[in-house]
Amino acid sequence: MYRYDEFDATFVAGRTAQFSxxxxxxxxxxxxxxxxxxxxxxxxxxxxxxxxxxxxxxxYGTLSSKQMRMFAHIARTYDRGYxxxxxxxxxxxxxxxxxxxxxxxxxxxxxxxxxxxxxxxCIRNVTADHFAGAAADEIIDPRPIAEILRQxxxxxxxxxxxxxxxxxxxxxxxxxxxxxxxxxxxxxxxxNAAGEIGWEVWVGGGLGRTPMIGKLINSFVPNEHLLAxxxxxxxxxxxxxxxxNKYKARIKILVHEEGLETIKGQVEAEFAEVxxxxxxxxxxxxxxxxxxxxxxxxxxxxxxxxxxxxQSIIDPAYGRWLDHNINSHREAGYAxxxxxxxxxxxxxxxxxxxxxxxxxxxxxxxxxxxLRVTHEQNLVLPHVAVADLRAVYxxxxxxxxxxxxxxxxxxxxxxxxxxxxxxxxxxxxxxxQEISRKFAQPERQAEIGDLKIKxxxxxxxxxHHHVGHIGILGVEKKGGELYQITLGGDATExxxxxxxxxxxxxxxxxxxxxxxxxxTYISKRESAGETFIQAYRRLGEAPFKEALxxxx
Numbered sequence: 001m002y003r004y005d006e007f008d009a010t011f012v013a014g015r016t017a018q019f020s021x022x023x024x025x026x027x028x029x030x031x032x033x034x035x036x037x038x039x040x041x042x043x044x045x046x047x048x049x050x051x052x053x054x055x056x057x058x059x060y061g062t063l064s065s066k067q068m069r070m071f072a073h074i075a076r077t078y079d080r081g082y083x084x085x086x087x088x089x090x091x092x093x094x095x096x097x098x099x100x101x102x103x104x105x106x107x108x109x110x111x112x113x114x115x116x117x118x119x120x121x122c123i124r125n126v127t128a129d130h131f132a133g134a135a136a137d138e139i140i141d142p143r144p145i146a147e148i149l150r151q152x153x154x155x156x157x158x159x160x161x162x163x164x165x166x167x168x169x170x171x172x173x174x175x176x177x178x179x180x181x182x183x184x185x186x187x188x189x190x191x192n193a194a195g196e197i198g199w200e201v202w203v204g205g206g207l208g209r210t211p212m213i214g215k216l217i218n219s220f221v222p223n224e225h226l227l228a229x230x231x232x233x234x235x236x237x238x239x240x241x242x243x244x245n246k247y248k249a250r251i252k253i254l255v256h257e258e259g260l261e262t263i264k265g266q267v268e269a270e271f272a273e274v275x276x277x278x279x280x281x282x283x284x285x286x287x288x289x290x291x292x293x294x295x296x297x298x299x300x301x302x303x304x305x306x307x308x309x310x311q312s313i314i315d316p317a318y319g320r321w322l323d324h325n326i327n328s329h330r331e332a333g334y335a336x337x338x339x340x341x342x343x344x345x346x347x348x349x350x351x352x353x354x355x356x357x358x359x360x361x362x363x364x365x366x367x368x369x370x371l372r373v374t375h376e377q378n379l380v381l382p383h384v385a386v387a388d389l390r391a392v393y394x395x396x397x398x399x400x401x402x403x404x405x406x407x408x409x410x411x412x413x414x415x416x417x418x419x420x421x422x423x424x425x426x427x428x429x430x431x432x433q434e435i436s437r438k439f440a441q442p443e444r445q446a447e448i449g450d451l452k453i454k455x456x457x458x459x460x461x462x463x464h465h466h467v468g469h470i471g472i473l474g475v476e477k478k479g480g481e482l483y484q485i486t487l488g489g490d491a492t493e494x495x496x497x498x499x500x501x502x503x504x505x506x507x508x509x510x511x512x513x514x515x516x517x518x519x520t521y522i523s524k525r526e527s528a529g530e531t532f533i534q535a536y537r538r539l540g541e542a543p544f545k546e547a548l549x550x551x552x
Contacts, residue, residue: 001064001370002147002292004112011154012109015116019043020102027099042122044115045101049422054093054101055118056108060128060146060170061089061373063113065360068371070111072356078104083356085341085349087413087464088167089127089373090118094420116154121162123153123234129171129178130374133293134336134382136328139189140197142172144290145226148281152227159234163241164249166234167206169375170199179375179491181205181214182467184251185233190220198222203233203263204255207461211497212252215260217267223286225271228279232270236263296368296383301333303387320404320442321393333386337367339379339396340403340411344440347429348414349377351401358399366392376413378406408445409453409518410436413464417457417474418481424457426474426481431455431510438511439518448518451532454489467491469533470517471498472510483510487517487544488536501545513548520547 004012019039026036033047040046044055056071071091075083078100079093086092096104108114117124126146133141149168153159159166170187171178180186186202198220205214221229233251240258242248255263312319327336339359342348351359363371363381366388372380384392396402405411412435415421417428432455439445454468458475465471471486482504489498505513518532520543525535536544 001062002059002143002289008112009109012112012114012116015043015114016102016105016109019105023098023102038120041119042116043105044118046119047422048094048420049418050420051095052098052101053420054096054104054115055086056091056093056113056115057118057125058089058091058113058373059150060126060132060143061130061375062128062132062143063371063373064111065364065369065371067111067113068356068360068363070107070113072353072360074104074107075356076353082350082352084347084416085351085373085377085379087375087377087415087462088118088125089130089375090125091373092416094416119165121164121166122160123156123162123166123168126150126153127167127169127178127183127375129173129176130372130378130380131177131327131336131382132172132372133295134327134329134331134334135173135177136330137175138173138330139191140172141290141293142170142187142189143293144286145187145199145223146170147289147292148227148286149230152231159238162234162238163243164246166237166251168230174493176491176493176495179464179467181493181495182207182211182464182491183214184237185230186214187226192220196222199226201229201233204252204260205495206250206252207464207466208250209247209459210250210252211461211466212256213495213497214252215255217260217264224281224283225275227281228274228277229267229271231279232267232274235270236266240266295331296370298331298334298383301385301387303385304333306386306389316442317402317404318390318393320446321396321402322389322404324404324406324408326389329383331383335384335386335389337381337384337389337392338374338406339381339401340405341378341401342405342411342436343400343403344410344436345433346436348412348432351379355399355401358395359401362392362395366395376411378411404442405445407450407452409439409448409451410445411452412436413452413454413468415456415458415463417455417463421457421462423460424474425459425476426457426483427507428455428457428463428474431472431474431483431507434511435514438515447522449528449531451518452491453514464491465489466497467495468498469536470514473500475504477504481507483507485510485513485517485548487541488533490533499541501541502549516547517544520544 202214367381414432418424456463456465467489486498
């Protein structure tokens with residue numbers, strides 16, 4: 001895991017001191033809220049419906065037990081006893097007092113964390129596959145490159161005031177668990193004919209008001225030239241991106257309006273100017289950063305497999321957990337464990353201070369002191385011995401986070417919605433809770449199988465509704481809350497954008513509408529092995545639309 005060097009420590013300490021002074025000036029009245037706004041946004045501090053919200057970066061989703069304990073401390077000391085893990089692998093605190101923000105940032109700095117560039121028109125927190133460095137299907141651990149991108153993008157003088165916010169995601173595996181095709185830039189590990197490892201570069205993806213799937217702009221960029229190539233993309237965007245209309249300011253609009261080939265030509269012209277220059281990544285520097293991400297000291301394990309079927313018979317809850325929350329590991333005798341932050345009836349992505357402390361203890365004891373935050377609002381223990389799985393499960397049972405539902409209908413993504421967000425049109429959390437309760441029975445969830453529901457409280461799509469197999473979008477209509485349903489979205493390597501299939505529903509009717517869609521799928525699937533998204537792609541929208549709204 002990366003450790004701050006002297007530059008990092010000085011950089012974060014300086015920014016913390018600077019913002020502390022700005023907070024004091026705001027509290028004294030020397031700064032108005034309008035004057036303070038751009039300053040606080042540069043430091044991850046938002047003003048929500050009821051209070052300030054602080055968003056803390058978790059670079060490429062990786063953190064230590066010590067850092068998790070700091071989150072628990074902040075929740076307990078400065079908030080209301082919980083934190084909210086987000087789809088950008090960050091954590092948000094919804095109730096801090098402005099006077100406490102300097103102290104919070106000071107304490108975060110003590111564990112090598114900060115809130116810089118979690119807001120504003122800059123390059124945001126770089127996200128990554130949450131199984132990076134552990135997954136059996138991985139070509140290369142992408143986190144060293146993600147760390148290099150973090151260093152390159154932090155307070156980059158040319159890209160601190162972009163036309164709009166900018167998001168980068170990276171994966172080292174062919175199976176896309178980082179939704180790279182829905183980012184401004186997506187990076188996926190690739191090999192060339194010589195067997196060398198480099199990066200596919202995708203550009204112009206995104207959700208929000210105008211969802212778009214990214215386009216492949218370069219099929220292979222070597223490590224040494226990656227920074228130069230990305231900087232070339234950023235310069236083209238910074239020069240030509242729309243600043244006159246915030247709804248058309250993202251790079252996806254630029255790529256769409258100008259065309260990929262035009263943008264590629266501009267990028268290649270820039271790249272020709274900078275390739276081989278100061279942005280070239282020296283192999284020794286890549287090796288130095290990579291050393292921070294060396295695998296743990298794995299040991300030969302007496303148990304390398306577990307009989308899930310047998311465990312399901314003697315302890316069904318444990319069997320479900322093994323079946324859904326365990327991911328294969330590249331090291332024999334180990335597994336990665338997903339900790340579901342979606343207990344039935346809970347607010348997706350929330351964890352209490354006690355739960356965070358407990359998770360830190362579990363990670364320290366069983367997972368080499370390492371944790372991950374996923375873009376689907378769960379947590380991961382990346383390296384757990386198979387022999388320790390039962391002990392980890394029991395520890396999660398004790399803290400209320402042993403739900404074996406990863407990838408199932410109750411494992412929903414959900415934005416904070418109108419309960420917190422000033423931009424939202426509708427509530428998201430209560431709807432997610434009702435759907436969770438409706439499908440709470442494990443047998444029902446197992447019958448349905450792999451199904452991703454994603455809920456957003458407004459068109460900004462923080463809940464990724466566009467890429468849900470079933471997406472739910474809250475809209476405002478005549479002063480009330482209405483929910484549109486989309487079908488067919490997918491954030492993986494088989495990327496697709498969901499389609500609105502008809503008029504919206506009142507909140508109380510949404511769970512029933514979801515049940516109708518699920519029942520239609522089950523009745524029309526070719527076999528129990530055909531997933532919802534597979535059935536939808538085979539059948540099209542017609543049978544689902546007819547089931548919801550009747551024959552045309």
